Amino acid sequence: MDVRQKWDQRYGDTDYEPSSEPSPFLTEATATLTPGTALCLAAGDGRNAVWLARASWSVTAVDISAKGLEWCQRYAREEGVTINTIEADLASFDLGHQQWDLITMIFFNDPALFPSVRQSLRPGGHFLFHTFSVGQRRQKWGPSNAAFLARRQDLEDGFGDWPWPRFGDDDYARSDGRIESSLRLLATNPPNTNPADTDRPSSD
Ligand SMILES: C[S@@+](CC[C@H](N)C(=O)[O-])C[C@H]1O[C@@H](n2cnc3c(N)ncnc32)[C@H](O)[C@@H]1O
Numbered sequence: 001m002d003v004r005q006k007w008d009q010r011y012g013d014t015d016y017e018p019s020s021e022p023s024p025f026l027t028e029a030t031a032t033l034t035p036g037t038a039l040c041l042a043a044g045d046g047r048n049a050v051w052l053a054r055a056s057w058s059v060t061a062v063d064i065s066a067k068g069l070e071w072c073q074r075y076a077r078e079e080g081v082t083i084n085t086i087e088a089d090l091a092s093f094d095l096g097h098q099q100w101d102l103i104t105m106i107f108f109n110d111p112a113l114f115p116s117v118r119q120s121l122r123p124g125g126h127f128l129f130h131t132f133s134v135g136q137r138r139q140k141w142g143p144s145n146a147a148f149l150a151r152r153q154d155l156e157d158g159f160g161d162w163p164w165p166r167f168g169d170d171d172y173a174r175s176d177g178r179i180e181s182s183l184r185l186l187a188t189n190p191p192n193t194n195p196a197d198t199d200r201p202s203s204d
Contacts, residue, residue, distance in 0.1 A: 003064060003089075004065060004089070007044075007063075007065035007068055008065050008066065008067045008068075010065075010067075011044075011065055011067035011068045011071060012067045016071075018045040018047070018071045018075065019045065019047045020050075020075065021047060021175065022047050022048045022050075022051035023047075023106050023107075023130045024175075025130045025166075025168070025182075025184040026048050026051065026052075026104065027051065028166075029128060029165075029184075029186040030052070030055070030102070030126075030186075033101075033102065033126060035052075035055060035056040035057040035101075036057065036058065036100075036101030036102065036122075036125075037058050037060070037100050037101050037102070038057040038058065038060070038100065038101065038102040038104065039059075039060050039095065039100045039102070039103045039104070039120070040052070040059060040061045040103075040104045041062055041090060041103065041104060041105045041108060041110075041117075042063055042064075042090065042105065042106075042108035042110075043061035043062060043068070043069070043104075044065070044068045044071075044072070044107075045068050045071035045072055046061060046068075046071060046072025046073070046076060046083065047075070048104060048106050049061040049072055049083050050072070050075050050076050050079050050083065052104075053076060053079070053081035053082065053083050054079055054081055057101075059081075059083045059084065060084040060085075060086060061083050061084070061085045061086070062085075062086045062087075062088050062090065062093060063085075063086075063087065063088075064087070064088065064089050064090070069085040069086075069087055072085055073085055090110060090113060091112075094116075095113075095117065095119075095120035096120045097119055097120060098120065098121065098122050098123070099122065100120055100121050100122060100125055101121075101122055101124075101125045101126070102126050102127075102128060103117050103120065103121060103125070103126075103127050103128070104128045104129075104130075105117070105127070105128070105131065106128070106129075106131065107130070107131055107132070108131065109131045109132075109147070109148055109149065111151075111154040111155075111158060114154070114157075114158030115158075117158075118158070118159070118189070121189045122189065123189055123190065123191050123192035124188070124189060124190075124191040124192075125188070125189045126186055126187065126189070127159060127162075127185070127186070127187045127188075128186050129155065129183065129184065129185040129186075129187075130182060130183075130184045130185075131148075131150045131182060132148065132150065132180070132181065132182050132183075133149060133150050133151070133152070133169060133181050133182050133183040134149045134150070134181075135169075135170075135171065135181030136180070136182070137149070138171075139179055139180070139181060141178060142180070150182075151183075152183060155183060155185050155187075159187040162188055162189060162190060163187070163190065164185060164186065164187050165188060166184065166185065166186035167184065167185050167186070168182070168185075169182075169183050169184075170182075
């Protein structure tokens, strides 16, 4: 079974209950940001995408699972917000060039996308990451497969030269009482301070 089938099966299960609780790191770290365009990578059933849309962000949600995005659209309708959903494999999805004010990668770990994330964020735009860390192996739940567990070094390699207004690499108690080991980062693409790099016409 490939990844698409696996997630379609999970979201299509008759017992599947979508979550309406967004990442607490997302809600806390974006509280002081000015809403603009947001791209939610691997958005799943839309708990984070809908929260952003309700907070006035203009949201595009990408996921490989059509079933996941159906939940996302259903939830958006219930909440009276609009979300642009795109069914795509992120391995071959074009994130664009300097077009997003915020990109989220939440409970999805793919450092190979970091270069595309960098080039698709506007100057002054933000990358928000929240995913299980390798420390999650100490807990008695959640993934243990190394591919799903984020490493701090990957974030350093990808975004070490950008300011990190928010960062966490620790264990905390979730609302359901379970302890989560995760890496949480808000990294900011430095605003463009070189007039030669802006789109403004020159004065001469
Ligand atoms: C653990 S869920 C997280 C969903 C959401 N970010 C959240 O926090 O609720 C992982 C998501 O990644 C998606 N996914 C996995 N591989 C993908 C790929 N190659 N391209 C796009 N989405 C993918 C799955 O369909 C699933 O919705």
